[in-house]
Amino acid sequence: MNRSRELARFHTPNALEEFLSRDQETVKNWLKSNPVDHPDLRKYQREAIENIEKAIIDRKRNMLVAMATGTGKTFTMVNLIYRLMKSGFAKRILFLVDRRALAAQAVTALGSFEAEPGLKFDKCYEVYSQRFRREDLEEEAEFNPTILPPEYLIDPKSRDSFVYVCTIQRMRINLFGKEDMFGAASGDQDDESDAEKLDIPIHAFDVIIADECHRGYTAREESKWREVLKYFDGIRIGLTATPAAHTTTFFKEIV
Numbered sequence: 001m002n003r004s005r006e007l008a009r010f011h012t013p014n015a016l017e018e019f020l021s022r023d024q025e026t027v028k029n030w031l032k033s034n035p036v037d038h039p040d041l042r043k044y045q046r047e048a049i050e051n052i053e054k055a056i057i058d059r060k061r062n063m064l065v066a067m068a069t070g071t072g073k074t075f076t077m078v079n080l081i082y083r084l085m086k087s088g089f090a091k092r093i094l095f096l097v098d099r100r101a102l103a104a105q106a107v108t109a110l111g112s113f114e115a116e117p118g119l120k121f122d123k124c125y126e127v128y129s130q131r132f133r134r135e136d137l138e139e140e141a142e143f144n145p146t147i148l149p150p151e152y153l154i155d156p157k158s159r160d161s162f163v164y165v166c167t168i169q170r171m172r173i174n175l176f177g178k179e180d181m182f183g184a185a186s187g188d189q190d191d192e193s194d195a196e197k198l199d200i201p202i203h204a205f206d207v208i209i210a211d212e213c214h215r216g217y218t219a220r221e222e223s224k225w226r227e228v229l230k231y232f233d234g235i236r237i238g239l240t241a242t243p244a245a246h247t248t249t250f251f252k253e254i255v
Helices: 013-021 024-033 043-057 073-087 100-112 150-154 168-176 219-231 245-251
Strands: 062-066 092-097 114-116 126-129 162-167 207-211 235-240
Touching (some): 024 043, 024 073, 043 062, 043 073, 073 100, 073 207, 073 235, 092 100, 100 126, 100 162, 150 162, 162 168, 168 219, 207 219
Parallel strands (some): 062 235, 092 207, 126 162, 207 235
């Protein structure tokens, strides 16, 4: 709150009241006093989470995590998401991907993660997604996603704690409408026919995680995904296996 930054819109009075009511010192103390110790985390995954949390404590707002394909980026982020919500740092987290199949995988990962002894993540916090088609899911997948109610986007409440997983294409429509969407390189452009423009405030999400949302785009399309990420006044965490120049330029720091 005490550092100047560019905003896409003015904050609402309710948003400012919510920000001022948060006890950041308690959050920092929780993160520092509760080590990253999930037994299934590998050393490099644990270090990635620790580096992100240190950057957050140091009041960084944009960061990039570079992890090779197959090294467990999603599992790492699920652990991070749980810690950020458990500590009270974040209440509403947006997990963006560039394909519906990846969104389905992320929701499945959240639902299968044992956040606390005997409790899966989706029993501790609400997990929502967009609509999926059968072909978006892996064969034999047991999957029954919960669709995000539009009012969670339009009128976020301080009492709400949830993770929302969706494609960046869909969020682009929700923010700016269908008139200026991604081009053919985005792949899923025709799969979001049920999406519509919504009046979403910039404080709708505390943390935005973008998983490879830059790949395969033209320069014009890159500007579109940047607009989506820049819209929300939250911590932005990028995930990539291959850091590109435009990606590092946007996120500024590899943690």
